[in-house]
Amino acid sequence: MSKPKVAFYWCASCGGCEEAVVDLNEDLLQVAEKVDIVFWPVALDFKRSDVEKLSDRSIAVSFINGAIRTREQEEMVRLLRKKSAYVAAFGSCAHIGGIPGLGNQFAKEKLLKLIYEDLETNDDRTVPKPLSKADGNELEIPEICEYVRTLDQTIDVDYYIPGCAPPADIILKGLTAFLKGELPPKGTVFASDKSLCDTCPLRDKKPDKFSIKELKRPHEVIHDPEKCFLSEGIICLGPATRSGCGERCINANMPCRGCFGPSPRVYDQGAKILSAIASLLGIDEEEIASEEDVSRLIDSIPDPVGLFYMYSLPASNLGDKRRNDEQKDNS
Amino acid sequence: MKKITIDPITRLEGHGKIEIFLDDKGNVKNAYLQIPELRGFEVFSLGRAAEEMPRITPKICGVCPTAHHMASTKALDDLYKIEPTETARKIREIIYCAFMVEDHALHFYFLGSPDFIVGPGAPAGSRNILGVIEKVGLETGKRVIEMRKRLRSIITFFGGRVIHPVCGLPGGVSKGLDENERKNIEGIARDAIDFAKFSLDAFRNIVLKNEEYVKLITGDIYRHRTYYMGLVDKNNKVNFYDGKIRVVNPDGREFAKFDVKDFGDHIAEHKEEWSYVKFPYLKKIGWKGFTDGEKSGVYRVAPLARLNASDGMATEYADKEHDAMFKTLGGKPSHHTLAFHWARLVEMLYAAERLLELSSDKSITSKDLRNLPERKPEEGIGVVEAPRGTLIHHYRTDERGVLNYVNLLVATYGNAAAISMSITKAAENLIKKGQVSDEILNKVEMAFRAYDPCMACATHSLPGQMPLTLNIYDHERHLIKKLSR
Ligand code: SF4
Ligand code: SF4
Numbered sequence: 001m002s003k004p005k006v007a008f009y010w011c012a013s014c015g016g017c018e019e020a021v022v023d024l025n026e027d028l029l030q031v032a033e034k035v036d037i038v039f040w041p042v043a044l045d046f047k048r049s050d051v052e053k054l055s056d057r058s059i060a061v062s063f064i065n066g067a068i069r070t071r072e073q074e075e076m077v078r079l080l081r082k083k084s085a086y087v088a089a090f091g092s093c094a095h096i097g098g099i100p101g102l103g104n105q106f107a108k109e110k111l112l113k114l115i116y117e118d119l120e121t122n123d124d125r126t127v128p129k130p131l132s133k134a135d136g137n138e139l140e141i142p143e144i145c146e147y148v149r150t151l152d153q154t155i156d157v158d159y160y161i162p163g164c165a166p167p168a169d170i171i172l173k174g175l176t177a178f179l180k181g182e183l184p185p186k187g188t189v190f191a192s193d194k195s196l197c198d199t200c201p202l203r204d205k206k207p208d209k210f211s212i213k214e215l216k217r218p219h220e221v222i223h224d225p226e227k228c229f230l231s232e233g234i235i236c237l238g239p240a241t242r243s244g245c246g247e248r249c250i251n252a253n254m255p256c257r258g259c260f261g262p263s264p265r266v267y268d269q270g271a272k273i274l275s276a277i278a279s280l281l282g283i284d285e286e287e288i289a290s291e292e293d294v295s296r297l298i299d300s301i302p303d304p305v306g307l308f309y310m311y312s313l314p315a316s317n318l319g320d321k322r323r324n325d326e327q328k329d330n331s
Numbered sequence: 332m333k334k335i336t337i338d339p340i341t342r343l344e345g346h347g348k349i350e351i352f353l354d355d356k357g358n359v360k361n362a363y364l365q366i367p368e369l370r371g372f373e374v375f376s377l378g379r380a381a382e383e384m385p386r387i388t389p390k391i392c393g394v395c396p397t398a399h400h401m402a403s404t405k406a407l408d409d410l411y412k413i414e415p416t417e418t419a420r421k422i423r424e425i426i427y428c429a430f431m432v433e434d435h436a437l438h439f440y441f442l443g444s445p446d447f448i449v450g451p452g453a454p455a456g457s458r459n460i461l462g463v464i465e466k467v468g469l470e471t472g473k474r475v476i477e478m479r480k481r482l483r484s485i486i487t488f489f490g491g492r493v494i495h496p497v498c499g500l501p502g503g504v505s506k507g508l509d510e511n512e513r514k515n516i517e518g519i520a521r522d523a524i525d526f527a528k529f530s531l532d533a534f535r536n537i538v539l540k541n542e543e544y545v546k547l548i549t550g551d552i553y554r555h556r557t558y559y560m561g562l563v564d565k566n567n568k569v570n571f572y573d574g575k576i577r578v579v580n581p582d583g584r585e586f587a588k589f590d591v592k593d594f595g596d597h598i599a600e601h602k603e604e605w606s607y608v609k610f611p612y613l614k615k616i617g618w619k620g621f622t623d624g625e626k627s628g629v630y631r632v633a634p635l636a637r638l639n640a641s642d643g644m645a646t647e648y649a650d651k652e653h654d655a656m657f658k659t660l661g662g663k664p665s666h667h668t669l670a671f672h673w674a675r676l677v678e679m680l681y682a683a684e685r686l687l688e689l690s691s692d693k694s695i696t697s698k699d700l701r702n703l704p705e706r707k708p709e710e711g712i713g714v715v716e717a718p719r720g721t722l723i724h725h726y727r728t729d730e731r732g733v734l735n736y737v738n739l740l741v742a743t744y745g746n747a748a749a750i751s752m753s754i755t756k757a758a759e760n761l762i763k764k765g766q767v768s769d770e771i772l773n774k775v776e777m778a779f780r781a782y783d784p785c786m787a788c789a790t791h792s793l794p795g796q797m798p799l800t801l802n803i804y805d806h807e808r809h810l811i812k813k814l815s816r
Contacts, residue, residue, distance in 0.1 A: 012370065016393020016494040023483070023493070025476050069370075099390040102375040111371045116602055119373065119738045121611070123599045123618065128369075132604035135361050137352050137804075139605035144369055165393060165494040217732075219382040219407070219500050222701055252491030252498045253505040257386060302380040302733045310383070 004060035004179070007039035007051070008090075009080055011073040012100055012148065013066030017091040020165035024172065031175055035060075039080075048076070057085045061178045063161070065090040067100050067314065068149040070142055081155040086183075088174060088190075092164035094151040095189075096261045096269075097314030099164070101148045102306060104313050108144055148314050160189040163245055164259035164311060170244055191244025195263035196256055199243040202228045212280045215300050218255060229255040230280065235307060239263075240272035257310045268317050270308030274298075348802070349775065351758050355806040357765025362755040364779070366747075369607040376737040381410055381708060381728050385499040388724065391741065394437075396495045397430040397486060398717035398742070399724075401572070404499030406724040409592070410711025410732070411501045411704035418697040419503035424572045425516065425689045426489050426496070427715070431571055431682035432523050433482040434718045435634075435675050439530060440475045443672050446777050447538045467533060478526045481519045488512065503701030516690040523683035524648070531652060531676050539659070549660065552760045553668040553778060555623045555752060556581040558613060558630035560745070561637030562716045563588075568645035569637050569681060571716040577640045578613065581625050583664040587615070591714040594723055598740065601748070610748040611740065621752050629752070632720025632745035633782060634674035639664035646688070649681035668753055671781040708732040717742040719782070746782045753778040765805070 010018065021028065038059060039051055062084040068074055081087055092098040103111070116127040130143045151157050161174045174190040177183055197203060206228035216233040223229065229236035229250075236255035242263045249256050262269040278294045298304055309316050354360040372391055379387065385403040389396030401423060408415060415423065440463060448466050464472035483493045489506050490496020498505045508516070538544045547553070558581065562574040576594065578587040589597055600609040601618040612618045612628030619627040630636070638657075644650040656673055657663040689695065708728045715722055720742035727736035757778040761771040804810055 014390050014393040014396075016390070016396065019393045019494050023480075025480055099387055100370050100375075102379075102387075103371055105378070106371070106374050111369075111374045114374050115369070115371065119600075120595060121598060121600045121738060121740065122609075123601055126602040126604060128602070128607050129604045134363065134603065134605055135352075137350070137361055137363075139350060139363060139365065141365055141605060141607065144371075164390070165492075167492075217380065217382055218505075219411075219502070219704060222703065223505070248491040249497050250491075252489065252496070254386075254491060254497045257383075302731050303378055303383075306379045306383065310387075 003034060003036040005038045005054075005058060006035045006178075007059050007062040007080060007084065008037070009039065009062060009064045009076065011064065011066030011077065011094070011151075012069040013091065013093050013098075016165040017065035017093075020091075020168070020171060024168055027168070027172060031172075031179075034179055048079075051079060051083055054083045056082055059084040061086040061088060063088050063090040063174075064151055065094050067093040067097055068151065068154045069100070069144075069147075072142065074154055077151065077155050086158045086178070087151075087155065088159040088161055089151040089157045090161045091166055092162065092259045092261065092311045095160050095162050095315075096312040097148055097150050098259075098311055101150075101311070101314040102309075104147050105305065111144065150315050153314070158186050159184075160187075160261075162189055162191050162242060162260045167244075167246055167248070169246075189242060189261070189264075191242050191260060193264050194243045196238040196241045196243045196245070196247065196250075196260070200228075200238055200247055200250055202226075202250060206231055210280065212277070212297075215277075215297065217302075223253055225253050230277075235273075235277065235301070237269070237273050237308070237310075239276040240266060240269045257307075259311045261312060261315070269312045270305070270316055270318070273308050274304075349754060349758075350802050350804070351762070352804045353762070353765060353806055357763070357805070359755070359759045359762050360806070362751075362758050363605060364751045364754050365606045366608040373737045373739055377734055379734050381407060381711070381726055381732045381734055382501065384724070384726065384734070386495070386497055388739070389495040391739070393494050395430075395434060395717055395719065395742075397426065397434075397490070397493075398715055398722055400490070400496050400499055401427055402713045402715045402717075402722045402724040404501070405573075405713030405715065406711040406726050407499075407501035407713070408711070409713060410708045410726055410728065412706045413502040413702050413704045415503045416697075416699045416702055418507065418695055419700050419702075421689050421692065421695050422489060422504050422507065422700075423499070425686060425695075426486055426498075427572050428682040428686040428689065429482045429485040429516075429519075431718060432527065432679050432686065433479045433486075435679040435682070436475060436479055436482075436526075436530070438718070439672065439675055439679070443675070443780060446780065447544060447672065448533075466537070471533075474526065474529075478523065482523060485516055485519060500701060501704050505700070507698055507700045508696055510693075510696050513690060513693070513696055517687065520683060520687035520690050523686060524680065527676065527680035527683045528648065531680065534673060534676055548667055548669040548673075552757050552774070553753065553781070554666050555631075555668060555749060555756070556625075556666050557623050557627070557749060558586060558616075559636040559639035559664060560630050560632050560721055561640035562714065562721065563641050564645060566645070567642035568650075569641045569643075569678070569716075570645070571682065573715075576714065576721060578630060579640045579664060581623075581664070581666070583639065586613075591723060592712050594712065594714075594725075594740070600740075600744075608747045609744055610751075611744055612748065621748055621755065623749075623752060629748045630745070631749045632742060633671060633718070634678050635665060635668075635671040636720070637716060638674045638677065644677065644681045646681050646684035649677055649684055652677045652680055668749075668778065668781045719743050720745040743782075750779045750782055753782075 062080045089095045112127050117125045132139050210231050212233045214233055234255050237258035238256045241256055241258045242260040245260050266272045281293050348365045350363045352361045385400050388399040388403045391399050444463055448463050486493040490498045560578045562570050563577045564570040564574045575588050580586045598611050599614040600611045602609050616628035644653045707730045710727045713724045722742045723740040725738040728734050754775055757775045
């Protein structure tokens with residue numbers, strides 16, 4: 001029997017997802033024996049035409065990381081979709097947009113102007129252009145795209161390998177499922193079915209009932225490693241985030257920022273954490289927080305969008321609105 | 332005029348592209364290295380709470396996230412005008428030294444050394460880590476993987492995750508260590524020193540004993556007389572974590588030495604319409620185009636530049652290696668671009684020795700990890716030496732610590748102009764009368780791979796491995812040759 005074909009591909013990403021694969025170390029060598037890697041731009045010589053030549057659905061699985069920013073990325077993932085039996089979104093950026101997704105709060109014109117004109121180290125106001133001339137030679141660079149999209153806003157996605165970057169055990173779990181052909185239902189996120197709070201080592205320290213009088217920012221107080229962040233008034237995205245990372249940030253005494261995406265059955269990570277915090281607002285047990293209390297609380301957070309949607313803005317309700325605007329603009 | 336068509340691969344990847352134009356005699360007229368992507372961290376960081384920056388900016392690059400994490404954390408110290416506790420400062424440096432060793436090892440064994448250990452003339456198919464392992468033996472290959480894994484475990488221990496660590500806070504770090512962990516790190520440091528010495532020996536045996544390689548290293552194709560920049564301690568020794576920025580001229584004389592808060596007086600950035608990358612230069616000299624020499628403001632950063640800009644290394648063995656290297660290269664400063672590889676190994680040894688110094692200090696198990704900020708924030712600037720050069724984060728905030736100005740001078744930009752020049756020079760030497768051999772791609776690639784240009788910082792690909800396209804046009808601007816890998 002021939003080995004299953006596997007492809008790795010990257011879109012707008014930092015290279016951390018590739019490092020995560022390299023970090024499999026010996027395990028990577030073992031996996032490499034069992035599969036035929038047909039496409040991996042970072043490590044292997046490749047041509048797009050090689051992929052085009054493959055028959056449809058002949059790649060067993062394509063792991064695609066990075067968010068979608070350019071038309072070219074879009075074309076490439078469409079091609080991979082056509083050639084692959086399964087597609088897995090790999091890492092936070094492909095899964096929910098990731099940190100670069102925060103760019104969806106800014107217009108493209110502002111991006112170029114600020115970086116090439118406003119920053120103080122710029123010596124003049126030259127701005128890069130898609131088409132330009134230097135010494136009489138025509139030169140071309142791709143245009144910057146307006147919005148960041150997740151992979152499943154671009155193509156049909158079968159599975160998700162979450163995390164920024166995904167930890168080794170999660171990657172191996174995903175790879176093994178494909179190798180053994182033991183595939184869970186479509187749409188499965190290869191992580192836990194619980195929320196981070198459910199598996200957090202500080203969970204037992206999280207009082208059943210407590211109220212927050214005041215919110216604190218991580219640099220303002222010294223966190224007690226024995227206490228739940230939220231009970232200290234430090235915002236932690238644990239209640240809204242899927243478990244499976246091994247509580248990596250918590251183990252470094254820092255609150256979660258949500259890179260594993262929304263916890264199961266939650267669609268909008270930011271809305272979920274907001275309601276979780278609102279319900280902990282400093283009021284007596286039976287009362288429900290008034291709108292005024294909630295808005296006072298939110299006002300005390302300097303950048304609620306950036307905090308609650310640090311990784312998931314493109315995948316969120318807010319992100320959708322942006323995208324809809326773009327579609328309207330284009331039509 | 333014929334319209335230039337761009338290989339879809341390049342456009343798809345957002346990676347590097349080199350365009351070479353020939354004159355009517357078939358010699359190189361112009362060459363351009365284009366970086367076709369931009370993600371805009373300086374823009375979407377605006378409006379964020381400053382303390383989140385050490386968690387946001389590492390995403391610029393998954394290969395050197397620790398460098399951004401540390402530069403950002405130091406910018407926060409400055410923003411709140413608060414010093415880290417002594418313990419926290421040492422822990423940060425421990426993390427940083429572990430990072431420098433593993434990152435330099437990654438570059439040397441996986442990305443750079445295929446050129447030397449396997450050989451510059453070897454077919455591209457064998458010029459990779461597997462080719463290196465074949466040459467140095469499987470045991471060595473395993474040793475490299477194991478060493479990197481253990482060094483990276485130090486970063487994971489403190490930072491929670493090695494890809495994008497999270498432990499930095501203004502005035503300190505979020506996690507300390509106990510005596511057991513200290514001993515563990517001390518053990519790793521000892522092995523790292525042996526590993527670095529072993530790597531230097533391998534370089535001596537395989538590269539320096541081969542006349543052809545030595546000729547290549549010291550030849551004119553890969554030589555540029557430029558200024559050099561790097562962080563130095565109070566004795567002008569190389570330092571990665573802190574110190575003053577020192578610049579030497581092409582003769583090795585000190586040209587400037589300044590505190591990072593004054594970087595705006597010394598560094599300006601030139602731009603070209605055809606690339607998203609900026610080209611920093613020495614403001615006091617000015618931008619004179621892509622040219623070297625004393626009158627051009629172009630400077631270089633990263634391993635060889637740091638060694639050139641210093642008076643040596645602060646640890647015993649690394650300092651000896653430093654002296655030996657410059658002796659062989661024919662004096663200091665050295666302008667041989669390929670010597671970046673060698674300097675990288677000298678730095679690896681320094682970082683390992685420094686890691687041992689720091690981790691054998693029993694006082695680092697103190698629980699005094701944080702000073703709490705009290706001052707109102709306004710402006711903060713932080714600097715570190717990233718593996719690929721001087722890295723500066725500059726923030727301004729309102730009084731709640733919400734960012735309203737962010738400027739990031741990423742390390743790879745520091746060498747952007749020099750990389751362009753090195754490529755042009757290599758192309759000029761290798762293309763004559765329209766004769767283009769396939770080997771040129773190799774040789775041109777070597778020119779920029781020596782810099783370890785982490786294009787992830789500029790775009791998003793692993794250093795040295797970027798699928799590169801080289802297009803060559805004749806004097807009528809017809810595409811006559813396309814080479815890509
Ligand atoms: S809120 Fe954060 S610290 Fe608290 S239990 Fe949940 S994940 Fe853990
Ligand atoms: S704790 Fe949260 S932010 Fe940190 S790795 Fe886990 S899911 Fe991601």
